[in-house]
Amino acid sequence: MSGNVLSIADRQPEDVQRRAVAAVSLQRWREIEHARVVKKGGVPVQTDQGSDLPASLDAWYRSQPVKPGRISPRLTLTDDEKRAYGLPKSARLIALRGLGDEVDHWSVAVFPVMGGYVVGVKAPAGGGGVGVFWRLSHKASDYARRLSVEHGMLIRERYA
Template sequence: MSGLVLSLTDRQPRHVQSRAIAAVNLQRERERDHVRSIRTTGNPVEVEYRDKPASLDAWYRAQPVKPGRINPRLVLSADEKRLYGLPASARLVDLRGMGDELDHWCVCVFPVLHGYVVGVKAPTGDGGVGVFWRKSYKASDYAMRLSVEYGFPIQERYA
């Protein structure tokens, strides 16, 4: 359905396109919440996620650091991965210490062994969270998605 809606709006003005995309994303999120509530309780109940951070980076920054550790534990459930638009097999990687330190926020793509790490990197050593991708075209697509969502430039792009 979403492919049909988006292809019909291609010929419409920009504000119509953005409203259509927002409506499709809202519908998908409600369907996910509905399925999750049925799985947990067995009864279809409407669930609203007001406490869910808006982005993966916001989720990372909201994680508590346990005593004796330096970084938060980077683990998402399968449902949380779906909410952030990630595949169920996605692995999260801390971006602290990866690449050059920059004085501005940016979307970074790092080639690593057997794949690529893509994420939003904070300035001056604050780190961030990235997602490991095996295929270069998937890493490139995710980097473009992050760049559009945040409005940050892509610092390195290998795809």
């Protein structure tokens, strides 16, 4: 008499197996990343580091103090702040004041500039805003879609 012994995982539908593999892979990646951070800095990263940050990058920009003698706030983020807002470590911020035509409503704006694209939330009537510089068009497009969904605004593209 012969028989096959099937594990519980083999009896599950394929989509359940795929989700389980993805969850295990994510957990392994988190453990490796945690070990790397502890080895590099000696202190584990807290999961709620960005809890005191404003909800969006535009809100962060508008909450920055303007130093005396300057006309706009600082445009630098720490690596932890970039990670909290879902930006790559190489992300550069650019002020949207003076880019494109002024509009009478809030919108997600995409501006082609030398060497890439600037994507951000543009305020009406000269209010400016902050954008992120992207070299690749598909990453700029993905970020514009993400901002559009997060803020519930239309995407306004300007091509030179």
